Structures are given as C-alpha cells and as structure tokens.
Amino acid sequence: MTSNRHLRAVAALMLGVSAFAMTASASEPTVAPEAPPFPGQGKITYVPRDSILEFKALPKYSEPDWVTEKFVATGKLPPVEQRLPKEPLVYKTGNMPDGIGVYGDTLRHVIGGRPEGWNYSAGQTQGWGGIDIAMSECLTRTAPLFQVEATDVEPLPNLARSWEWSQDGHKLTMHLVEGAKWSDGVEFTSDDVMFYWNDNVVDPNVTPLNGASPETFGEGTTLKAIDAYTVEWTFKEAFPRQHLFAMAYGTFCPGPAHILKTKHPKYNKDFTYDQYKNGFPAQYMNIPVMGAWVPVSYRPDDMIVLRRNPYYWKVDEAGHQLPYVNELHYKLSTWADRDVQAIAGSGDFSNLEQPENFVESLKRAAQESAPARLAFGARLIGYNLHMNFSANGWGDPDERTKAVRELNRNPDFRKAITMAVDRKKIGDSLVKGPFTSIYPGGISSGTSFYDRQSTVYYPFDLEGAKALLEKIGLKDTEGNGFVNFPAGTAGGDDVQIVLLSTSDYGTDRNLAEGIIGQMEQLGIKVTLNSLDGVKRDAARDAGRFDWTLMRHTSEISSVVQNTPQLAPVGPRTSWHHRAGPDGTVDLMPFEKEMVAAVNSFIASNDNAERQDLMKKYQKIATENVDTVGLTEYPGALIINKRFSNIPPGAPIYMFNWAEDTILRERVFVSADKQGDYELFKQQLPGKPGDPGPIN
Ligand code: GLA
Numbered sequence: 001m002t003s004n005r006h007l008r009a010v011a012a013l014m015l016g017v018s019a020f021a022m023t024a025s026a027s028e029p030t031v032a033p034e035a036p037p038f039p040g041q042g043k044i045t046y047v048p049r050d051s052i053l054e055f056k057a058l059p060k061y062s063e064p065d066w067v068t069e070k071f072v073a074t075g076k077l078p079p080v081e082q083r084l085p086k087e088p089l090v091y092k093t094g095n096m097p098d099g100i101g102v103y104g105d106t107l108r109h110v111i112g113g114r115p116e117g118w119n120y121s122a123g124q125t126q127g128w129g130g131i132d133i134a135m136s137e138c139l140t141r142t143a144p145l146f147q148v149e150a151t152d153v154e155p156l157p158n159l160a161r162s163w164e165w166s167q168d169g170h171k172l173t174m175h176l177v178e179g180a181k182w183s184d185g186v187e188f189t190s191d192d193v194m195f196y197w198n199d200n201v202v203d204p205n206v207t208p209l210n211g212a213s214p215e216t217f218g219e220g221t222t223l224k225a226i227d228a229y230t231v232e233w234t235f236k237e238a239f240p241r242q243h244l245f246a247m248a249y250g251t252f253c254p255g256p257a258h259i260l261k262t263k264h265p266k267y268n269k270d271f272t273y274d275q276y277k278n279g280f281p282a283q284y285m286n287i288p289v290m291g292a293w294v295p296v297s298y299r300p301d302d303m304i305v306l307r308r309n310p311y312y313w314k315v316d317e318a319g320h321q322l323p324y325v326n327e328l329h330y331k332l333s334t335w336a337d338r339d340v341q342a343i344a345g346s347g348d349f350s351n352l353e354q355p356e357n358f359v360e361s362l363k364r365a366a367q368e369s370a371p372a373r374l375a376f377g378a379r380l381i382g383y384n385l386h387m388n389f390s391a392n393g394w395g396d397p398d399e400r401t402k403a404v405r406e407l408n409r410n411p412d413f414r415k416a417i418t419m420a421v422d423r424k425k426i427g428d429s430l431v432k433g434p435f436t437s438i439y440p441g442g443i444s445s446g447t448s449f450y451d452r453q454s455t456v457y458y459p460f461d462l463e464g465a466k467a468l469l470e471k472i473g474l475k476d477t478e479g480n481g482f483v484n485f486p487a488g489t490a491g492g493d494d495v496q497i498v499l500l501s502t503s504d505y506g507t508d509r510n511l512a513e514g515i516i517g518q519m520e521q522l523g524i525k526v527t528l529n530s531l532d533g534v535k536r537d538a539a540r541d542a543g544r545f546d547w548t549l550m551r552h553t554s555e556i557s558s559v560v561q562n563t564p565q566l567a568p569v570g571p572r573t574s575w576h577h578r579a580g581p582d583g584t585v586d587l588m589p590f591e592k593e594m595v596a597a598v599n600s601f602i603a604s605n606d607n608a609e610r611q612d613l614m615k616k617y618q619k620i621a622t623e624n625v626d627t628v629g630l631t632e633y634p635g636a637l638i639i640n641k642r643f644s645n646i647p648p649g650a651p652i653y654m655f656n657w658a659e660d661t662i663l664r665e666r667v668f669v670s671a672d673k674q675g676d677y678e679l680f681k682q683q684l685p686g687k688p689g690d691p692g693p694i695n
Contacts, residue, residue, distance in 0.1 A: 101668025130659025215570025395543025
C-alpha cells in the first residue's frame with residue numbers, strides 16, 4: 001500500500017467508510033459505504049401497538065369550562081356528551097409520556113408555504129408544515145407507529161375504528177366511528193368516504209393532494225358503502241394488508257362531502273372542475289374538519305389561526321375532550337425562519353431538516369437558558385435526483401427533451417452521472433461533521449428494511465464517468481467543455497439538461513448548485529428551473545422536467561407508507577415515470593423487475609419474505625440507478641420546553657412528519673408554564689364560510 005493510499009484509507013475509516021468499499025477499484029460498483037456513527041440520536045421506547053388507543057364509552061366527559069359556560073349553557077352548542085361519538089377514540093394514559101393534560105395555550109408554528117385554499121380533496125395545498133395534518137383525519141393512522149417494533153407494525157384505527165377481512169382475503173369491511181361529527185356538527189358517515197373515493201380519487205378530473213389515485217390502493221380495487229357506518233373494499237389480491245397504510249395520511253383523509261358537493265360538477269352543473277378545486281379559497285373560513293383545529297382567521301403573508309374543534313371525537317381516559325391546546329398559529333414566513341424562531345422561542349416547533357442550520361441550532365439549544373429542546377432522530381432525511389424516464393410522451397416533450405429522455409433511459413448514461421457525483425463533497429457543503437452520509441439511492445438507511453449489502457454504490461470516479469459518456473457517443477465536438485448529442489440527434493447541440501427544483505428551501509438550492517457544478521466537471525450542461533413549491537410540484541406531476549431534485553418521501557423513509565411510489569406499479573405512482581397520453585408506462589426491463597418486487601411486497605404478509613423482497617428491490621434500484629442518491633442525514637425535532645407529552649425519540653419524518661407523529665391533540669402545557677398567546681380567547685369556530693370565529 002503506498003503511503004498516499006494508506007492515508008486515504010485511514011481517512012476513509014475515520015469517516016466511517018468501510019475498508020471493503022476502499023479496496024474495490026474506483027470505477028467498480030461496491031456496497032454502500034457505512035454511514036459515520038451519529039451519537040446524538042434520541043432513544044425510542046418501543047410499545048405494543050394496542051397500548052396507544054382504544055374506542056370506548058366513558059362514564060363522563062368534560063371540556064374547557066369556558067366552552068360549557070359560554071356555548072353550552074347559552075344553547076349555542078349541545079352538551080359535550082352529545083357532540084361526541086357513542087364510543088370516542090380514547091388515548092390510553094399509559095402511552096402518554098406525561099399523562100393526562102390540562103387545557104389551554106397555543107402551539108405556534110412557522111411555515112414557508114402559503115395556502116392555495118382548503119380543497120385538499122381536489123389537490124390544494126394549505127402551505128404544509130402540518131396545517132393540513134391538524135385539520136384532516138384519515139381512515140387509519142400510521143405516524144405514531146415509529147414507537148412500535150417493525151414486526152408489530154400495522155396501521156392504527158382512526159376514522160375506521162375496526163375492520164375485518166373476508167375468509168378469502170379479497171374483501172375488507174371497515175366500521176366507521178359511529179356518531180363522529182364534522183366541526184360544524186354534521187355527522188361524518190360513509191357518504192363522506194364515498195364522495196372522497198368516487199368523486200375525487202376515482203374521478204379522472206380530480207387529483208387529491210398527495211396524488212391519491214385508484215392504483216394507490218391496488219389495481220382493480222373497488223369500494224362501496226354498506227350502510228352509514230360501514231364500507232367494504234374489494235381487492236384483486238388476497239389479504240393486501242399493505243393498503244391499510246394508503247388509508248392513512250395523506251391519501252385517504254376525506255373532506256366534508258356536505259360542503260364540497262355544493263361545488264362539484266357532478267352535483268352542481270353550474271361549476272367546472274376548476275371552480276370546484278378553487279371553490280374554497282384561503283379566505284374561506286371555518287371549513288368543516290374532522291381534525292382537532294379549524295381555521296378561523298387568515299391574513300395573507302402573515303398568519304393563519306386555528307381554534308379548537310368543539311366536535312372533536314377523541315378524549316383522554318378521564319373523559320376530557322381533546323385537544324388540550326386551544327389554538328394553533330401558522331405564521332407565514334420561510335422554512336429557515338421556522339428553525340430560527342423555534343430556537344429563539346418566538347415559535348414553538350420545527351423539523352430541523354436543513355443541515356445548513358444544524359450547527360448554530362445545536363449551539364443555541366445546548367445552553368441552559370434555551371427555550372426549546374432539540375432531539376435528533378435516525379438518518380431519514382435525504383435527497384435524490386430523479387430522471388424523467390418517459391419516452392412515450394408524458395409531459396409533452398419537444399425534440400431536445402425527447403433526446404434527454406433517451407439518455408436518461410440509457411444505463412451507461414445513468415452510471416456516468418452517478419459516478420460523477422462526489423457525495424462526500426456534497427454532504428460537507430451542507431454541514432461538516434458526522435451528520436451527512438453517502439447515499440447511493442434506493443430506500444433509506446434509516447428504515448428497518450435497509451440492507452447495506454444489497455445497496456449498490458458507484459464510487460466517485462470522474463474519469464470513469466467521462467469514459468462512459470464517450471462510450472455512448474457523447475463527445476465535446478465544439479471544445480467548449482460540454483458534450484454534444486451525436487450528429488443527427490437534437491441538431492448535435494450541447495447536451496443541455498434542465499433541473500427542476502424548489503426555491504423554498506436553502507438545502508434544495510445548495511444541492512442543485514452542487515449538482516450543476518459537478519456535472520460541469522463531467523461536461524454536462526445543467527440549467528436550473530427553480531420554482532416555488534406549488535409550481536414545482538405541478539411541473540413535476542405533469543412530467544415537465546428532465547431531472548428533478550427531491551427530498552425523501554415516505555416510501556423511502558418508511559417503505560411501508562406510500563409503497564406504490566417505489567416503482568411505476570400504476571400509471572401515476574412513480575415520481576419520475578408516469579404514463580404517456582395513451583395511458584401506458586413504457587417500462588424498461590429493470591423497472592419491470594422493480595414493479596414485480598414491489599407488487600409482491602404489497603401482496604405478502606410474511607415478514608421474512610417482505611425483507612427479502614425489499615433487498616431485491618434495493619439491489620435492482622441501486623444497481624440500475626433508478627434514482628441518483630445524493631446525501632442522507634438525521635433531522636431534529638425542536639419543540640419549546642413548555643410542552644408536555646412529546647414522545648421521546650420521535651423522528652421528524654418516518655411514516656409521516658413529526659406534526660402527526662407527536663399526536664398534537666394530546667400535547668399540553670402544564671398550568672404553571674402556560675403562555676399568553678391565544679388571539680381568539682374563549683372563541684370557537686363559526687359557521688362554514690363565515691368570516692371568523694364566534695364568541
Ligand atoms: C414541509 C416541511 C416539513 C414538514 C411538512 C409537513 O414539507 O418542510 O418539515 O413540516 O411540511 O407537511
């Protein structure tokens with residue numbers, strides 16, 4: 001070993017790169033390097049799945065005194081026991097980190113998004129940061145499963161309080177909570193479930209938020225109502241338990257049918273689909289929700305305020321109607337400001353997910369006087385570069401775009417690109433230290449399904465990458481430093497690739513710049529199409545991109561949530577390969593293998609078999625460079641110290657974001673710590689569409 005190589009090997013070991021990875025010659029694929037140990041992770045206490053909640057009637061119920069005095073005593077609201085279901089959802093005290101709570105105070109969020117409107121069922125975003133999660137309830141719930149051992153993981157009941165499978169496993173009967181009500185007092189029934197399914201998911205003119213399509217629940221799946229509180233699913237496969245995950249956030253959270261139907265073209269001929277989607281703009285207040293808080297005030301670029309839902313259908317074991325916290329703030333700022341405000345104490349919550357803010361946040365949080373706690377989780381945040389694989393017209397490509405798509409479909413081209421990415425440098429450019437790790441692509445190293453030996457990594461090798469480009473006929477014919485298409489393709493011009501990315505996050509901007517610089521070294525010209533989040537999502541989902549940069553979504557961080565997005569199993573399930581105008585997806589051979597692995601995974605109920613199938617998937621995805629992985633790192637939950645019932649070790653992202661994971665409805669502030677932040681004290685949501693809350 002030459003001294004130089006020896007030094008490199010030692011340095012690599014210090015960084016946690018395995019010796020095995022180093023002995024392979026640079027251009028040969030190897031297994032993924034081991035991630036550097038990260039000592040700062042919070043510890044999770046694992047619990048049995050059934051220890052979290054149950055449905056049952058309690059001998060008595062209560063609510064904040066002011067609700068009883070100002071609203072019930074004056075006849076404005078029925079008594080609390082009449083507003084609750086026959087058997088409400090009860091959170092078990094044993095699972096509450098600090099036990100039964102008290103009412104009061106405000107949870108102050110800061111977000112970088114802006115509300116498009118409230119029609120979640122028709123695909124409108126509310127600005128993210130958990131605002132939609134606070135308003136929406138779904139048939140099942142998965143976010144709290146982070147505290148359940150992988151072998152016991154099955155979605156928790158929620159709006160569907162129980163279910164049973166037919167003997168042959170093709171039918172699933174779900175029982176809805178009986179007597180649960182929307183925040184305006186109208187009963188929640190199978191009508192709401194069927195309206196969401198028939199007139200939003202299945203209606204080809206509507207795309208719900210988070211892209212629910214019929215295939216999200218398995219090809220050929222049907223749903224029907226049996227009675228007001230019972231629905232029945234029919235699946236092609238037997239016992240596809242995996243679909244219970246798709247019934248959680250964000251693909252099966254029904255909207256209020258009694259309100260939405262009034263503007264849906266099927267029920268009201270005066271409306272177009274566009275008018276339906278935009279029929280409940282951000283200014284529309286008091287939209288009925290099943291969630292714990294209702295939006296009552298909105299000032300553009302300033303703040304959205306939500307107040308407690310007086311019909312919320314969840315309680316603690318002492319019969320206190322939840323939520324404990326009366327008010328939610330959503331200050332409309334930037335994502336980076338969310339970290340700053342949470343650390344400073346002018347905001348209460350942040351998912352610390354942009355590594356550029358790690359060091360400063362850690363320093364401040366370490367001080368005794370710091371107002372917020374900060375706890376890191378596993379390495380579940382990361383980024384991929386997705387290449388558009390459609391050669392049959394998704395996104396209406398022009399000649400240049402078509403030529404780029406052919407390159408994207410060429411395995412040698414993808415290998416060249418992945419080999420030209422210096423991941424160590426990319427990670428260090430975001431933050432120095434043991435945070436980031438080399439991530440080749442595929443599922444996240446933080447999931448229980450991850451297997452390093454099945455993760456193929458093409459080490460950084462610029463010369464090898466250049467040779468591969470040459471091999472496929474890409475040469476710099478003009479001597480300007482950039483390779484050209486072969487004569488006869490796209491006019492023999494420079495290969496120029498447009499990278500779609502979002503301008504909402506510093507990390508996305510920095511990664512995009514890093515990629516552009518590294519591709520320049522390779523001789524590939526990449527230009528940036530940087531759009532705000534809403535426009536980026538629209539361009540991506542319409543297929544209008546050559547390459548796009550994406551933060552991990554939950555199929556990567558959990559595998560079991562949104563599993564169909566791991567491969568083009570349906571016409572609209574993959575992020576980077578959807579159907580062309582003829583409705584078909586032009587799958588490459590390795591994609592067919594990925595689809596088969598994912599479909600078998602979805603159909604299987606055998607844990608060992610599922611582990612094997614995911615290993616297989618990981619090998620195919622990484623060997624064929626389905627995506628170009630960039631970097632992975634842990635995120636930290638920042639939460640103001642005055643809040644109780646925050647589960648230790650809660651990851652900021654796994655099945656869903658931490659806003660869901662921490663079960664905000666049972667989070668509370670003890671009486672001695674309560675702040676004076678409520679803006680609409682002792683007020684409750686008003687009538688749907690009315691301008692504000694009521695006294
Ligand atoms: C955005 C934020 C995340 C999280 C989600 C919730 O994407 O970046 O940290 O708050 O919203 O939807």
